[in-house]
Amino acid sequence: MNPSYWIQRFQDNQTPWTPPVMDGPVPFHKDSRCAGLARAFATFQLGETGGGTRLQRFVRAAFPPDGGDYARAVDLFLAEEHRHSAMLATVVEHLRGELQRRHWQNAVFRRVRTLCGLEFNLQVLLTAELIAVAWYGLLAHAVPDPLVRSACARITRDEVGHVAFHxxxxxxxxxxxxxxxxxxxxxxxQAVLLMTEAAAWWEFGRCLRSFGISRRMFQGRVRGSARDFLARVGCFPGRTTSTRSDLKAVIPGEQ
Ligand SMILES: [Fe+2]
Ligand SMILES: [Fe+2]
Structure with a gap:
């Protein structure tokens, strides 16, 4: 792999997200779907808060003595995830929801990631990224609120980059x-992905459905990204799309 490319890319992508200025009361607060969306975003926010200590330890053990450039790229990747956590806290506050301290899916996710070494840790992380690309990418189109759409579009763009990094x-x-x-x-x-996709739909499907997003649409987005990932890796004889064409598919207005 080419860690120096990723170091440069993550450094270039540090421009802070600027929430759109909202004048006056936000009409979306009166929407009955607002509370459920706030709860779902709070769960995603919790998932982005981990320090990545174990991942960094695995990286340094795999590439002794200090993990080299890959460890530096992983540090920058984790910093980007932490910026997502801060953005999502802003979104939850905007939606007048409350941040979560614990959630069973987050606890399972963290536990499973530590079961094996670096490769499995990254695989579990990658699976979450594929769910995230679908979640944020679909909501970037569907939620009638400028701040939520803006945050979803920015996070989707970053998560597509994370999938390419992995x-x-x-x-x-x-x-x-x-x-x-x-x-x-x-x-x-693929088996782990299908289980995770089912668990994600069980947890968030009701919220997605309330914005007109069907299970088929969600699965299509998750599995499309997974097929592209497998093609990039060389495990699937499909054509890979470029990161830019991925973005055009998921983010409104992306050129
Ligand atoms: Fe993220
Ligand atoms: Fe990510």
Whole structure:
């Protein structure tokens, strides 16, 4: 992989998000869907708050003595996730919701990530990124509130980059494997993804449906990103789309 490319890219992407100026009362507060959306965003906010200590430890153990440039790129990636946490706190406050201190899905997610080494930790993280691309990307179009749309569009753009960052890592891993090894990995990756997708729909499907987003649309977005990821890694003989064309598909107004 090319860690120096990612260091530069994450550094270039540090421009702070500026919430759109909202004059007067926000009509969306009167919408019956506002409270449910605030709760869902609070859950996502909690998921973005982890310090990444274990991930950094795995990286340094995999690339001794100090993790090298990849560790630096991971630090910048984690900093970007922490900026998402701050943005989502702003969104929750804007929606007049309350931040969460714990959630069962977040607890399971953190526990599972520590079960194996660096590769599985990144795989679980990647699975969450694929769910996030679908969640934020769909809501960026669907929620009738400028601040929520703006935050969703910005986070979607960043998350598409995160998937590409992890794809770069996994492409390098699979170069040293026989095709059967990559196929076995791909099968378990897809199984974990399908379970996570089902859990995400169980938790957030009602909220998404209230904005006209069907389960089929959600699955289509998650699985489309997953197919593209597998093609980038070399585990699926499909055509990869560029990160820019990914963005055109998920973000309103992206050129
Ligand atoms: Fe994020
Ligand atoms: Fe991410």
């Amino acid at each position: 794809a770069d890592f996994f492409r390098t891993v699979h170069r040293s494997r026989l095709p059967i090894g990559s196929q076995i990995w791909s099968l378990q990756f």
